[in-house]
Amino acid sequence: MAGDADDTAGRLRAVCEELSDRFFERDDVVRTLVVTLLAGQHSLVLGPPGTAKSELARELTGRIDGAAYWEILLSKFTAPTRMFGPIDVAAPARGEYRQVYDGRATTAHVAFIDEIFKCSTAALNETLGYLNERIYHPENGGAPIHCPLIGAITASNELPEGEDSAAIYDRLLVRIEVGYLEDPSNFAALVRSAVGRPAEPAPRTTVELAALQQAVTEGVPAVAVPDAVVDAVVTLRAALRRKELSASDRRWRQAVGLLQASAYLDGRTAVSETDLSVLTHVLWDSPAQRPLLEREVLNLVNPDAREALDLADVIEELEAQLDAMAGQSREALSEWVINNAHHKLAGAGKRLERLRAEAAGAGSASCSPPPTRSRSSASRATVPPRSPTSWTSRRRSSAAAPTSSVRWARPRRSLRRSSTPRPAPAATSS
DSSP states (O other): OHHHHHHHHHHHHHHHHHHHHHSTTOHHHHHHHHHHHHTTOOEEEEOOTTSSHHHHHHHHHHTEETOOEEEEEOOTTOOHHHHHOOBOTTTGGGTOOOBOOTTSGGGOSEEEEETGGGOOHHHHHHHHHHHHHSEEOOTTOOSOEEOOOOEEEEEESBOOOHHHHHHHHHHOOEEEEOOSOOOHHHHHHHHHHHHSOOOOOOOOOOEEHHHHHHIIIIITTTSBOOHHHHHHHHHHHHHHHHTTOOOOHHHHHHHHHHHHHHHHHTTOSBOOGGGGGGGGGTSOSSGGGHHHHHHHHHHHHOHHHHHHHHHHHHHHHHHHHHHHTTTOOHHHHHHHIIIIIHHHHHHHHHHHHHHHHHHHHTTOSSSSOOOOSOSSOTTTOSSOOOOSOOBSSOOOOTTOOOOSOOBBOSOOOOSOOOSSOOOOOOOOOO
């Protein structure tokens, strides 16, 4: 049994690596989606159109041999029968009222629901039951149908509006932000992929549906959660409450399964504090809360990484001030450098040298991030990226709940930059 678990986890890690190579700047997205499926939970991918959300969901599901995949683009007029099964037009002639479920949500192992917050009022209750309990109540009032759903991947380019869509938002345990490509070398590779010759077929690792189901029902729940991890979770909750950032007890409890799934994917039999990084996708309601959440998780997992992130903030602040002074005289710029920038840069330089010395003493060549699978994993990188998106309107306060629609604008700069261009993949924008 242990050998089967190791094989399943190894195959899933290979899938993560292959998809990360194909989809630029999506390492953390890919790994988090796989962890979410292993935990038997649902995920939300928030981002503007054309960021490969649906293509990534299809490609990931295509790596599960034997899995039934279903996807739909919702609108305010989507009827429940279109999601869960249309009426059998021949049945009334026989005096029956029945639905056809083949190829619908009721038979899917993995579902992709685009524009999830546009769910119609008529389909809302059935969608909530489908996500919560994996059941569907037929139109004819018969016995509930138990659906084989492992997890749903949902997507949207806006936050929910109103109480109806907020109810769905609450059921999506994992929330992932995506944006347009930031690294110029990755963007250049994407452009080349559109005009170049078709690339040779890349390696394609798959995992059997039965193996994935066994991992979800047996392998992941068997991963131990040591007391040290429980203490760290309690400490994190207290720190977030002091910052007026709170999550429901249900969300905290479900998050434990994600920690177990993260450890399982890495081939470990027990959760470690490094797995807490997945909580940066769980414990926020508004994207404005995420930077604060990341810092608190970093403080537990890697205090040096938090200090490095603070240094990056200092540099970013100075860059913004310099941009605001564009067009001013040389004398004004010189005065700003002497009175402001020089002092801050000198202090940042001393702190950076201390971090480098400490990293060297711990066996690292420098304090630069080590090679990692995840771009924003606080446990695996010295400096994780900031939230990948910015908003056209002012971000809400960290305590505000998402009650109005806000769309994406220009993505924010990542704190990590790729030093070498990546090879051109097949085009993946969708």
